[in-house]
Amino acid sequence: MTDTISILEGNHFVVSDRRGDLEATPTVNHGLFLNDTRYLSRWSLTINGEKPKLLSVDDTAYYRVQHFMAIATGAVYIDSHLSVVRQRAIGEGFYETLALANHGKEAVDLDVRIEASADFADLFEVKNMLQKKGTLYRQVEDKTLVLGYRRDRFRRETRVTSSVEAQVDETGLSYRVRLAPQSIWSTDLEVVAVRKYESATPQAPEITKDKTRPDLSERLKEWMGNAPQIHSSWEPLEQTYRRSLVDLAALRFRAPVILSAMPAAGLPWFMTIFGRDSLLTSFQCIPFLPSLAATTLRTLAMLQARASDPFRDSEPGKIPHEIRFGEMTAFEEAPHSPYYGSADSTTLFLILMEEYERWTGDKALVRSLELEARAAVNWIDKYGDRDGDGYIEYERRNPAGLENQCWKDSGDSIAFADGSLAPTPRATCELQGYAYDAKLRTARLAREVWEDPEWAAELESEAEKLKTRFNEDFWLPERKFFALGLDGRKRKIDSLTSNIGHLLWSGIADTDKARHCVAHLMGNAMFSGWGIRTMAATEGSYNPIGYHVGAVWPHDTAFIVWGLRRYGYGQEAAQLAFAMLEAAELFDGRLPETFAGYAREITKFPVEYPTACSPRAWASGTPLLLIRALLGLEADNGHLLVDPALPPDIERLEILDIPGIWGRRDAFGRPHATAKAAEKMAAE
């Protein structure tokens, strides 16, 4: 059971303890956050000087929570006549109803106190424990508690008001309450986060009876209603699917320079737009929620770099890595306005564009993005390939930027088999796979949408040459898998990692070499029994709780599953997909960002990774891609293709109302007789 409770809606979120208190410390990341700024760091309720005892928490809706508590009188048993209920809902800040009920026969006098303060920390300051440079202030204005922060023109305020008159001072609100027998006292508290320069007078949204922003429950209903329905003989799949949809709804992000709602990366550290994350999540969701891809493409196209800027690691045509909205970004103490330090977002942008058009037939959007697509291809050839060897490699230009600009972006992730780190620039293998796939897909769009067959032929020729060279230059004949990458001295980085699975997804691996890679992926060193380890247990850097050197990332496994389907390994794909879906069941339907790489034979449940983000968008999208892989869903020339490869435990799987160029269609799958027979033989 987690010791924090989070409610969120896009870029607003509140992290509290289970009583609903916010008690931020350097190691406890509680707070009300909006646009990468903590607007409230302390919000602590006491009654007669005591914190109420927690009974239960209802957090079944992502945007609303109820904390049920009591004033305890016993040391062991809670024998109380006084109950306390806090209802909180996210808004432009949050709304909270505090209700006290006297179930006894005597009147009681209560001192109710809420302590409030705000440190206005930038999320980077929270993560790195940095000091503020501006001035904090607090004041009482006409019964409103105002907590504020000022640095030049940058002003942020938190304004706290109460529906029942309170004694408001600069540190909080107090109430003297006489509660008659069998009576209830309540007050509505409104905590509004104000970006001062944008709106001098905050416009509080209408509050409905349940104190929720009126549109959230309706929006969620609409979101769920638009998604296909799933029916399966294996019930946990339905629950996992539903949980994924709800989490993806919760992670829809809106901000001043974002064109519409698009997936934020994850709670709590990544509640913003990451190019790679938004692109991969949108890809996972295409057969279910294609609108996410459209917004992702439009927004990232808008932010595509047009100039070279070492501070932001940008070059013309590059698609952003991460955008932030806090104080450090505003004052250019952090380069995230946006920061362009990823070497794969640009190729993934092209891949998503083609996938989106093939499923939806939305040629208008793709026509409008021709300029950006050409700039992206130009980036691959001119800037992504830094030294002219025909491969994308990365090396940061901002010393404070990311050292690793592939998806495994922690400092120790790109290592040789003996555990030594590879010097930069680094050309990891999946980057080349994405480049190959991006060029082939862009060629189709060039031919069919932009009507430029010459460019299409050029791109196809370049892709084929890349594939040929790659299969020679990256293959490790003695170990029979592809190197993790080439290092700065063009040496093969010889460790066995999950990156080889992405080569199946992209299609760059020769068929005979793919066969060996599949054997490695399904072997004990890579397959933990729940998913594919980021690094094989045989390698020098392997650590089952190493973020990118042994832990299992659900989205990584999902793309590997999809790659297995691409190369015709349906049975292996089904086995791997089902293992990950079983893990999802044990996480109550919500796959975390990552979990430990311990072998399934030593643990009956996947072991949590201590600081994993949850929900994390591409983990929430994982079950959707796995379902797609199980049914073999593909869009081709305006038709929905279905080619099921189900594990024996799923005897029936159907998806109703799959959206696409065809309108809405259903898909149905059951295990093939051959798969059942193979399972039976294996059991015998």
Place this chain on the structure above:
Amino acid sequence: MGTNTGIIDGLPADWAARRGPAAGVAHLWGRIRLGVGDGTIGCLKVADGTVEILPDREAEASLIADSPETLVGLLGGETHPVVARLQGRVSTTGNIALVIRIFLGLQAGSPWSGLVEKSQP
């Protein structure tokens, strides 16, 4: 609101009359109404790699800066458009995508480049 293209301390008198190529806005077309405080400067016209300021007011979007220096910094690519917005030095209305694309494009250089000091650390 009136049109104000007058002389500003520290800036060449002809700054609003400058026009010419800007490589970062190649293949882009659009018009953005420009203002400083309550006054309108004119309209930035972008046409496939060339830029100029016209006295018109008709535009797909508008950008209002807190000072002439901020505006010229944006036009010259010295001030980053997202940073200026986060600091509260500009506000925008209308086609936000066009505004962002054009001002990110001007980061690659324009006829106004070098008139104010670059804001980047």
